[in-house]
Amino acid sequence: xxxxxxxxxxxxxxxxxxNEIRNHADRCFNIEKxxxxxxxxxxxxxxxxxxxxxxxxxxxxxxxLEHFNESGYIIKNDxxxxxxxxxxxxxxxNKINQSIIKSNQNFFNSFSQLFxxxxxxxxxxxxxxxxxxxxxxxxxxxxxxNFSPTxxxxxxxxxxxxxxxxxxxxxxxxxxxxxxxxxxxxxxxxxxxxxxxxxxxxxxxxxxxxxxxxxFSLFKDEIINKDKVIESVPLRxxxxxxxxxxxxxxxxxxxxxxPKYHKKSIxxxxxxxxxxxxxxSKNLYRSIESTSQLYRYDSNLISQFKDIPLKNGxxxxxxxxxxxxxxxxxxxxxxxxxxxxxxxxxxxxSFINISYLPNISINKNI
Numbered sequence: 174x175x176x177x178x179x180x181x182x183x184x185x186x187x188x189x190x191x192n193e194i195r196n197h198a199d200r201c202f203n204i205e206k207x208x209x210x211x212x213x214x215x216x217x218x219x220x221x222x223x224x225x226x227x228x229x230x231x232x233x234x235x236x237x238l239e240h241f242n243e244s245g246y247i248i249k250n251d252x253x254x255x256x257x258x259x260x261x262x263x264x265x266x267n268k269i270n271q272s273i274i275k276s277n278q279n280f281f282n283s284f285s286q287l288f289x290x291x292x293x294x295x296x297x298x299x300x301x302x303x304x305x306x307x308x309x310x311x312x313x314x315x316x317x318x319n320f321s322p323t324x325x326x327x328x329x330x331x332x333x334x335x336x337x338x339x340x341x342x343x344x345x346x347x348x349x350x351x352x353x354x355x356x357x358x359x360x361x362x363x364x365x366x367x368x369x370x371x372x373x374x375x376x377x378x379x380x381x382x383x384x385x386x387x388x389f390s391l392f393k394d395e396i397i398n399k400d401k402v403i404e405s406v407p408l409r410x411x412x413x414x415x416x417x418x419x420x421x422x423x424x425x426x427x428x429x430x431x432p433k434y435h436k437k438s439i440x441x442x443x444x445x446x447x448x449x450x451x452x453x454s455k456n457l458y459r460s461i462e463s464t465s466q467l468y469r470y471d472s473n474l475i476s477q478f479k480d481i482p483l484k485n486g487x488x489x490x491x492x493x494x495x496x497x498x499x500x501x502x503x504x505x506x507x508x509x510x511x512x513x514x515x516x517x518x519x520x521x522x523s524f525i526n527i528s529y530l531p532n533i534s535i536n537k538n539i
Contacts, residue, residue, distance in 0.1 A: 229289050229322060231282030238290055245435030246491035248481070253488075254279050255418070260486040264420055264523060271329055274527055280488075281325070284414065284529035287490060288322035292413045292531070309391045310440050316392050317411065320531040328412065328539055330526035379500050380429060380478060381469045385415050385493040388442040388468070389450060395464050403454045403464065410539050412530050416490045417499075419483040421522035428489065428499050429478035435492035442468050499524060 228238075232253045241247045255263070259273050274280060291313045308314050387395055394406045419426050431438075446467045453461065461467075468474070474496055483489070491497065530536040 229282060229285045231286045232279045233283050233286045238286060241287060241490065241492075242290060244432040245495040246430055246432070246489060248483070248487055248489045249283070250484075250487055254283060255486060255488065257486070260420065263418070263525070269329060269525060269527075274329065275327060280527075281327075281529065283490065284325055284416075285322040287414055288320075288325065288529075288531065291492075293320055293322045312436055313413075314391055315413070317531070317533050317535070320533055324532040325529040326532050326536055326539065328410070328528050328530050328536075380475050380498050382471055382474050382496045383469075383498055384438065384465070384496060385412065386439075387464070388439045388494070389447065389464060391439065391494075397462060397464070401453075401461070403450070408535060410530060410536050411533065412528055413493050414490060415493055415526065415528045416488055418488045418525040418527060419485065419523075420525065421485050424485070424522060426483040426499065426522065426524070428481050428483055428497060430481055430491070431474060431477045431496045432479055434474075434477070435495040438474075438494050438496055441474075442471075445471075 228235075232249065233241075233247070237247050237249075255273075255277060259277070263270050263273050292315050294313070294315065308316060387393065389395060390405065392408055392411070394408050396404050396406055398404050417428075449467055450464055453464070453467070478496075478498065481489075530539065
């Protein structure tokens, strides 16, 4: 009888601990919202499985998933995804060491976790409907078949963005600083202030709206032919979620984003610029190379940019509809005697575009 009572007490304690864990999860994470998304996902059965119980294991926390859902991006450091040693070895002889990325299970699992709560569910439109805007304005637009979040294909952009334009501007300013210092040490501070102001002005001018999708037609590409007429062409690959890895020893980078705008950007751009785009189709003499130039300098969007600093090894995951812009590389060491060394470090800064794509027919031949 005594043993029976002890067993009952132990069972009661276990149940109490389980309830405390569930209550804590409810407070930290909007389970109801994600459950609603997951109930329609191909990874669930009949919508009865709890997202906490069945979510894919990986380095992204529940808070990370909620942040991506709400803001359209998350930033993880080298400890979460890539180790410090991997960060140092990921670029060799100015080439990406793809084996490090391919063998990184944490990186793979991160994309699986994100796809599970976003795009893995198909949102096909009615074949009798000619209006694609409903699907393209939806929360996670997908006109293709359901796909498994764990059945994904690695895609690496071998052309690293070294931010050469910004580096050249910084190098010119540093050279000007050195010349001013040699000519007149008394005016050193004034010259530095002027150069800083010029840098700020240059950065403001360099801010542009970039999207990793075609906002006028999410599931088609568009080109402007030699006759300056817009042509619709098949999409080469579908990459709804992307990531950028920043590599830059002894320096930081700045990326501009518009948080929470990934579910608004398509409708905003289409409603504001569709008429101009139609006029462009008839305006054969206009000098424009891409329809992205229509919204690239949208002052309203640029004014909403949030500056987000990146340090060496930071990995940013973002929705392809989220407006962004990489505008600067800044040295942490401002010592004038080390300007040459810092410039060399700047030249080695890289923004590596790496992502996993859904394993669907359109992505088979990337």
